[in-house]
Amino acid sequence: MIKTDEVTLTNFQWPTGYYNDGIEMGLGVSDKLDFGYLVSEVPASAAGTYTTNKFQAAPTKLTKNTINQDHQLQAVVMNSACANSCTGKQGEQNALTEQKLMSEKLGIDxxxxxxxxxxxxxxxLPMDKVTAGIEKLSPHHDDNVTKAVMTTDKKPKQACVQIKMGGKTVTITGFAKGSGMIHPKMATMLGFVTTDAGIDGELLQQTLSQNVDTTFNQITVDGDTSTNDMVVVMANGMAGAPKLASTDDADFSIFQAGLHLVLQELAKQIAADGEGATKLVECNVEGAFSDLEGQEVAKAIVGSNLVKAAIFGQDPNWGRIISTIGMTNAHVDIEHVDIEVNGIKMVEDSLGLPFDQQAASDSMGANKVVIDVNLHVGSASGQAWGCDLTYNYVKINASYHT
Amino acid sequence: MIKTDEVTLTNFQWPTGYYNDGIEMGLGVSDKLDFGYLVSEVPASAAGTYTTNKFQAAPTKLTKNTINQDHQLQAVVMNSACANSCTGKQGEQNALTEQKLMSEKLGIDxxxxxxxxxxxxxxxLPMDKVTAGIEKLSPHHDDNVTKAVMTTDKKPKQACVQIKMGGKTVTITGFAKGSGMIHPKMATMLGFVTTDAGIDGELLQQTLSQNVDTTFNQITVDGDTSTNDMVVVMANGMAGAPKLASTDDADFSIFQAGLHLVLQELAKQIAADGEGATKLVECNVEGAFSDLEGQEVAKAIVGSNLVKAAIFGQDPNWGRIISTIGMTNAHVDIEHVDIEVNGIKMVEDSLGLPFDQQAASDSMGANKVVIDVNLHVGSASGQAWGCDLTYNYVKINASYHT
Incomplete structure (x- = not known):
């Protein structure tokens, strides 16, 4: 696991050399910002991770191909309300047109x-509105683009970290949209991270992929992977710190810790604001055979409908947690599993302990429920984040379309 | 797939030589039958399939070991309200005591x-109540045992088929309990099938395992596998038909068709009566690379929370169906997927077709929704059954414990 002790979150601000806009173009039915862009004043090193869903949406495919050419990017144009997915050749053409219009507006490649x-x-995509939208966008330093990508999100997800690299202050700022259809396998929903650090594009790609595995890929709202999931990082070097070229560079570990914390914080915000959610559920697994197995077990627990519904109902029904552990492929010592919920020990050596049911239930009324599991088969660990399953999840998803 | 055209369901009745009882022993809080037995007048060939959950409950382990000794069984004692799972050595001892008390009462091995x-x-298990319960059980030919195993089930699941074997009428009768924690991997919840056919125990085991794969193992309510899942078949030979010893026997295929139909019917009843469900969802996948992949895709679709919530809301949002297909490991021709819902073609060659949204929504108000998918990569197929995701699912599972 990446040590993030040396870095802390700070108030939202953009790194040097980025501007954005978020406007309302009426792409959807609701009265909200739905179109925007994020721009670096100079070309930035760029990296991305993308959905593993076979039906990859046109914009996701196009951005992947674009970034993979030379790991550079200067702008991203984005919208909510319409995924441009399963839209065939017309959809691909529309994504290309959008890219072209934006490059012409900015006068860049x-x-x-x-x-x-x-x-x-x-x-x-309603291309007349997209065309008008691109014309209308103008440089701002507020956070409207973070609102323009929201769908059923209740609030924007933002995270900001500042670190010192070569004596310079470097800012790493991310935002994301989440809510439903969240169960990433490789990448996830829409996440964007900007930084004024300088870093080689390939190295940035490698670092992003590794850190997404233990952050964005460890959250689940409903077990479904979207066709549009994507996390993009841009690093424009405008802080003036030495450009990172290798994992051996002096400042690489602090940069990675900062990036990891931003990704983890966005991931937790997405989980906490899952569709219909009333609370964040965090699961920490210790004593696993490997980190991968620790992650598998943690994610299975926060992903179980029965566990999620029990947490919504403040029901300390640990049987559902141990049953979920038993469903995974991880190594388990079936006679020596320990489980704590919000610090209350409920299971030791796979047997229920007496505990104050009412106190346990009351503690589960908080907006965060922490499940600690010890598998006692090794020394590896894993974490995952999810949310409770509520009436509102069903309500939102029973009527999203109409 | 097994051809079940030659066999049809008939009204509930026990095969020759079986009796049962179901009584109320106050094991749980609710006012319902919670204890019972099922007995054959003579030792019967027996077979079982069992949960793949690592935390296998004490009664499940004991019954598995008992049946595997020589594939014979004469009686099963059963209860609801208490799973006797994750109960350690005490739980194992209690299951053994229960087995011993029942064998003494019946004077059998x-x-x-x-x-x-x-x-x-x-x-x-409250052993004083179990002991008193065993004393109280007496032979009946009603269907009370099918009610005694119910938990949150709204009604008992029963299925009966009659076939001719060697000129004799053979009856195959099954019952099951389902509702929540239903996402079997090998076996599932509690299912019991009795028949007065004669069949070798090992052959019965082989036939059961094969047919469970395409019936009980193809239903899902919430993606969770119980620690107690089990399907047991007893065949006492009392119909007087020739005993089956090999799959080459003349009557084997009709017996298998009958067993398959009983298992399939019970599986569908369990799915339709999933916790909080308002309707049965059936998915038929054609054009799959293999039957296994067809089954995987069908089960993924009926298991998706987003698809299930959309069906509850009568929302013809086919995007969630195609997205779920893309999440599976099955071979998919991503440009040539067809999707129909209740006979209304919504997707052809992976592109949405214009269709009457209101008519589609109205048709989804029925108590059965059928999703037909063609993957166009091969000639294999698969089926799965599930239910919608409703407010009541959340309600039931948020407050089951207390």
Missing amino acids: LNLVGVASTGLIGAQ | LNLVGVASTGLIGAQ
Whole structure:
């Protein structure tokens, strides 16, 4: 696990050399910002991770191909309300047109522009509105782009870290949209991280992929992977710190710790704001055979509908937790599993302990429930984050379309 | 797939030579039958399939070991309200005591008695009530045992088929309890099938395992596998038909068709009566690379929370279906997937078709929703059954414990 002790979160601000905009173009039915862009004043090193869903949406494919050319990006244009997914050749053409219009507006190379969409699957982008939207965008330093990508999100997800690299202050700032269809396998929903650190593009890609595995890929809201999931990082070097070229560089570990914390914080905010959620559920697994198995068990627990519903109902029903552990492929010593919920020990050596049911239930009324599991088979660990399963999750997803 | 065209369901009745009882012993809080037995007048060939959960409950382990000795059984004693799971050595001792008391009452060998429990994980069986219950049980030919195993089930699951074997009428009768924690991997919840056919025990085991794979193992309510899942078949030969000894026997295929239909019917009843469910969801996948992949895709679709919530809301949001297909490991021709819901074609060649949204929504108000998918990569197929995700699922599972 990455040590993030040396870095702390700070108030939202953009790194040097980035501007954004978020506007309302009426792409969806609701009265909200739905179109925006994020721009670096100079070309930035860029990296991305993308959905593993076979039906990858047109914008996701295009941005992946664009970034993979030379790991550079200067701008991303993005919208909510329409995912431009399962839209065939027309959808691919629309994503290309959007990319082209944005590159012309900014006067930059086509392959410095990424595109991102989220929302309903199967509908085509209304290109007249997209065209008008691109014309209307103008440079701002507020946080409206973080609101423009929201769908059923109740609030924008933002995280900011500042670190020192070579005596310079470097800022790493991320935002994301989440809510439903969240059970990433490789990448996830829409996440964007900007930094004024300088770092080689390939190294940035490698660092992002590793850190997404233990952050964004360890959250689940409903077990479903979207066709549009994507996390993009841009690093424009404008803080003036020495450019990172290798994991051996003096400042690499502090940069990685900062990036990890931003990704983890965004991941937790997405889980806490899962569709219909009333609380964040965090699971820490110790004593695992390997970190991968620790992560598998942690994610299975926060992903179980029965565990999630019990947490919504403040029901300290640990049988559902141990049953979920038994469903995984991880090594388990079936006679020596320990379980704590919010610090209350409920299971020792796989047997229920007497505990104050009412006190346990009351503690589960908080907006965060922490489940600690010890598998007692090794010394590895894993973490995952999710949310409770509520009436509102069902309500939101029973009527999203109409 | 097994052809079941030659066999049809008939009204509930026990095969020759079986009796049962179901009584109320106050094992749980609710005012319902919670204890019972099922007995054959003579030792029967027996077979079982059992949960793959690592935390296998004491009664499940004991019954598995008992049946595996020589594939014979004469009686099963069963209870709801308490699962006797994660109960350690005490739980194992209690299951053994229950088995012993039942064998003494019936004057039969210990290893002719199976035990089955379902309900809350972690609580010990109240052995005073179990002892009194065993004393109180008496032979009946009603269907009370099918009610005694119910937990949150709204109604008992029963299925009966009659076939001709060697000129004799053979009856195959099954019952099951389901509702929540239903996502079997090998076996599932509690299911019992009795028949007066004669069949070799090992052959019965082989036939059961094969047919459970395409019936009980193809239903899902919430993705969770119980610690107590078990399907047991007893065949006492009392119909007087020739005893089956090989799959080459003349009547083997009709017996298998009958068994398959009973298992499939019970599986569908369990799915339709999933916790909080308002409707049965059936998914038929054609054009799959293999039957296994067809089954995987079908089960993924009926298991998706987003699909299930959309069906509850009568929302013809096919994007969630195609997205779920893309999440599986099955071979998919991503440009040529077709999807129909209740006979209304919504997707052709992976693109949305215009269709009457209101008519589609109205049709989804029925108590059965059928999703037909063609993957166009091969000629194999698969089926799965599930239910919608409703407010009541959350309600039931948020407050089951207390």
